[in-house]
Amino acid sequence: MHREYSRSLLLILIPRVLVLLSxxxxxxxxxxxxxxxxxxxxxxxxxxxxxxxxxxxxxxxxGKAVAKGxxxxxxxxxxSPKIFEFQGFAEFEGNTPVFEYQHDSTRxxxxxxxxxxxxxxxxxxQGWLSYAGLSDSxxxxxxxxxxxxxxxxxxxxxxxxxxxxxxxxxxVNKTIVNSEIKIAYIWNVKTVxxxxxxxxxxxxxxxxxxxxxxxxxxxxxxxxxxxxxxNSTQSYGVRFTGKTGVRENLKAIYSAEYSYQRDYxxxxxxxxxxxxxxxxxxxxxxxxxxxxxxxxxxxxxxxxSDNNVGFxxxxxxNHAFNGWADKFLTTPSLGIRDFYGIxxxxxxxxxxxxxxxxxxxxxxxxxxxxxxxxxxxxxxxGHYTIxxxxxxxxxxxxxxxxxxxxxxxxxxx
Numbered sequence: 001m002h003r004e005y006s007r008s009l010l011l012i013l014i015p016r017v018l019v020l021l022s023x024x025x026x027x028x029x030x031x032x033x034x035x036x037x038x039x040x041x042x043x044x045x046x047x048x049x050x051x052x053x054x055x056x057x058x059x060x061x062x063g064k065a066v067a068k069g070x071x072x073x074x075x076x077x078x079x080s081p082k083i084f085e086f087q088g089f090a091e092f093e094g095n096t097p098v099f100e101y102q103h104d105s106t107r108x109x110x111x112x113x114x115x116x117x118x119x120x121x122x123x124x125x126q127g128w129l130s131y132a133g134l135s136d137s138x139x140x141x142x143x144x145x146x147x148x149x150x151x152x153x154x155x156x157x158x159x160x161x162x163x164x165x166x167x168x169x170x171x172v173n174k175t176i177v178n179s180e181i182k183i184a185y186i187w188n189v190k191t192v193x194x195x196x197x198x199x200x201x202x203x204x205x206x207x208x209x210x211x212x213x214x215x216x217x218x219x220x221x222x223x224x225x226x227x228x229x230x231n232s233t234q235s236y237g238v239r240f241t242g243k244t245g246v247r248e249n250l251k252a253i254y255s256a257e258y259s260y261q262r263d264y265x266x267x268x269x270x271x272x273x274x275x276x277x278x279x280x281x282x283x284x285x286x287x288x289x290x291x292x293x294x295x296x297x298x299x300x301x302x303x304x305s306d307n308n309v310g311f312x313x314x315x316x317x318n319h320a321f322n323g324w325a326d327k328f329l330t331t332p333s334l335g336i337r338d339f340y341g342i343x344x345x346x347x348x349x350x351x352x353x354x355x356x357x358x359x360x361x362x363x364x365x366x367x368x369x370x371x372x373x374x375x376x377x378x379x380x381x382g383h384y385t386i387x388x389x390x391x392x393x394x395x396x397x398x399x400x401x402x403x404x405x406x407x408x409x410x411x412x413x
Contacts, residue, residue: 034381038413044081048413049091051075053161055408059103061114062400067103069116071095073161075125085133093125095161106193114402115326118161121194125163136175143167146184147317148205149239152257152277153221154184155317160192164315178209189315198226214242214254223314224265231314232267236260237275249286253297255279261311273304273335275311281342293346304362305335323357323371324391327399335362351377359398368398385410 041048052074059067077091095118104110105119128142146166148154157164167188173181182205189197201224207217217239225232237259243251255278262272281297301321303311310331322328322338337360344353353375359368371394377387389406393399 031381034383038383041413046081047079049075049077049079050413051411053408053410054098055118055161055406056100057103057116057118058405059114059116059402060404061402062395064114065102065112067113067116068100069103069105069118070098070100071116071118071120071161072098073118077126082132086129086131088129089126090124091126092122093162094122096120117192119193121162123162123190123194125165125190137171137173139169139171141169143190144170146170146186146203148182148203148219149217150241150320151317152321153219153235153259153313154203154315155320157192157317157319159317159319162192162194164192164317165190176208178211180207182206200224200226210242213244214240216240219259221315222264228266228268230267230269230309231312232264233261233312233314234264235275241279243283246282249284251283251285253279253281253283253295259311269307269309271306271309273306273309273311275301275303277301287345290348291345293344295342295344297342299338299340299342301336301338301340302362303331303336305331305333308333310335310362322359323355323393324373324389325371325393325402325404326391327369327371327393327395327402328359332361332368332398334364334366336360336368337362349378349380351375351379361397366397369394369396383412385412 041050052072054070054072056070057068061067073093073095075091075093077089080088097120102110103113103116106115106117107119124143126143126145128140128144130138130140132138143165145156145163146154146168147156155164166184166186167190168184168186171183184203186199186201186203189199191197201222203221205217205219207215209215219237219239221235223231223233237257239257241255243253246252257275257277259275260272261275263269277299279297279299281295283295286292287294305311310333312331318329319326322336328336338357340355340357342353342355344351346352355373357371357373359370360366361368372392374390375387377385379385387406387408391404393402395401
């Protein structure tokens, strides 16, 4: 692994990105000018939406050539006004490299390089029609975003340049006070690799908020893929998450989740296993001067295994879990236990985050390895973002050493 090269690259990038983060501030990109743009693209006639993101990625993975990529993504959409409680939205999405294309995009055949899963593509990202004429309900049909809870089981994978969206019908009902009923039926997934995957998958998510304590959620997700697939699963679970005041300027953070999963429909494997996730921590909203939002969390997550089949979350935003190096996007056959700690804060408008993971198998007592992740991000004028992100996976009993560095600049109106 080219660790000296990666270390040198990081030392070069960090000061340059910090300069960009400091220079590009509301004093340079005026907030008033940004607000004028935002106001000009919406009115009684509806609203145009624009999102652009350029990202440089460098991946140093043992056994492969160093990957480099700099894809730029553009989304352009139009949201109609409400007419007789109907509303529609259509959004085009395109992604293409600018200068660097030395990586495996999952579709270009460059397998001598590590994967940077942002292929060159142009597609309809969203296209839906909603109806809000029924009491406390919203019904939406078409290609749309669906994000349930923390996106562990169902999400749009927003980190990737191409979003994951769902051809589906969804219903959200809030008739019961402090409660929400979410129902979805999905027949196709447009993946982050711009692939279409057919399925017949009903999803149910029921939640109730207990004031000053937290939210209790129960769910059932039945994934039936059109082709014979090991991802055809049925998962049933319960989740509780919340925060409560301990004293002035100090809150306790807590979360607990349990889910049971087994094979479903045409899945060729026969197994049943479980998922557990526990988090505890603190949050201090105010510290001193321009230093705020200090939080610390310790978590333990297990995706179990049975009959050499690991617990699966094929529609989840898996990049957000088990490390940003993406070594565990698919659960190993012996499952995984992830013991991790997160420390984050905000200083002078900079969001800073550091994460440590220790990985072990759920069965067999195998040390997979450990990982260090870090993030610096600055948002300004309400529409612009500059980001530096880092992941370093040290392999022991699973996969190979991998170091990833990203720099991105985004605009969102």
